[in-house]
Amino acid sequence: MTYRALCSFLKIAIGSGKDETYPFDLRTFCSTFGLDVSTTFNSLKILEMNGDLTLSEAIHQPTKLRLAIGNTALYDFQVHHEEFRPLISMLSRSYPGIFDQYFAIDEKVFAQRLKMTFPQIEKQLKELEKYGIVDVTWKTDMPTITLIHERLPDDYLSIQPEMYATRKAYAEKRLSAVRNFLQANECRTIQVLHYFGQSSEECGICDVCRSKILHESHAAYSITQTILDFLKEPRTEQECLLAFEISKDNLRKTLKTLHLEEKISYLNGKFHVK
Numbered sequence: 001m002t003y004r005a006l007c008s009f010l011k012i013a014i015g016s017g018k019d020e021t022y023p024f025d026l027r028t029f030c031s032t033f034g035l036d037v038s039t040t041f042n043s044l045k046i047l048e049m050n051g052d053l054t055l056s057e058a059i060h061q062p063t064k065l066r067l068a069i070g071n072t073a074l075y076d077f078q079v080h081h082e083e084f085r086p087l088i089s090m091l092s093r094s095y096p097g098i099f100d101q102y103f104a105i106d107e108k109v110f111a112q113r114l115k116m117t118f119p120q121i122e123k124q125l126k127e128l129e130k131y132g133i134v135d136v137t138w139k140t141d142m143p144t145i146t147l148i149h150e151r152l153p154d155d156y157l158s159i160q161p162e163m164y165a166t167r168k169a170y171a172e173k174r175l176s177a178v179r180n181f182l183q184a185n186e187c188r189t190i191q192v193l194h195y196f197g198q199s200s201e202e203c204g205i206c207d208v209c210r211s212k213i214l215h216e217s218h219a220a221y222s223i224t225q226t227i228l229d230f231l232k233e234p235r236t237e238q239e240c241l242l243a244f245e246i247s248k249d250n251l252r253k254t255l256k257t258l259h260l261e262e263k264i265s266y267l268n269g270k271f272h273v274k
């Protein structure tokens with residue numbers, strides 16, 4: 001997705017773009033396609049790790065060019081376009097390999113040697129580019145992207161297995177963190193705040209808290225029922241304590257409630273169901 005958008009942003013056709021360097025403004029790119037800046041940066045980093053492109057910092061890049069046609073065609077062109085002869089012969093004489101590879105050039109030096117102005121040199125280079133005589137990467141102070149291979153058809157871009165494995169391991173790590181979070185029997189609010197180094201009381205409204213409260217009230221309900229069954233015979237508080245796994249406080253609270261609700265009576269130190 002990012003790759004396709006990138007190629008269309010840089011106007012790279014499928015099958016071209018290999019070893020070419022393009023000035024790249026991330027913010028403009030993102031706003032053009034409505035993409036999130038940090039997500040896009042991460043995607044580009046993945047493409048870089050995957051060996052599809054390299055990203056460079058914002059440093060000055062000189063104009064680089066190479067001659068895009070052969071000797072014979074170049075000769076023909078010069079016959080019909082005399083005005084370019086000095087510049088073309090200077091290029092081919094200064095850089096013998098320029099038919100095969102890119103060379104960084106300094107337009108100012110060219111202007112001095114050819115007794116032309118800087119804008120004139122630039123204008124001629126632009127025209128030569130338009131005629132398809134030269135391939136040019138214009139100088140820039142922007143960060144650049146260099147494509148390692150030609151643009152692939154949309155379905156052919158694949159993430160290298162080792163790259164995929166790294167991403168997968170990372171994704172699984174995150175997934176297991178989420179799973180731990182979901183499985184932990186602790187208040188979600190406490191867990192989240194703990195993650196951020198803060199502490200909190202149980203919130204009482206998350207799923208863990210709610211199920212705990214439900215469980216507790218359920219437990220309280222069944223203990224009440226058990227006590228009522230037990231008190232079908234008159235029993236002392238001590239007998240109740242021995243019969244149930246319940247704290248003295250809780251037992252007293254429950255007995256008090258039952259007494260107030262007039263479900264049990266208290267006579268001669270013993271509780272009894274009415």
Ligand SMILES: [Zn+2]
Pocket residue numbers: 186187188189190202203204205206207208209210
């Ligand atoms: Zn909670």
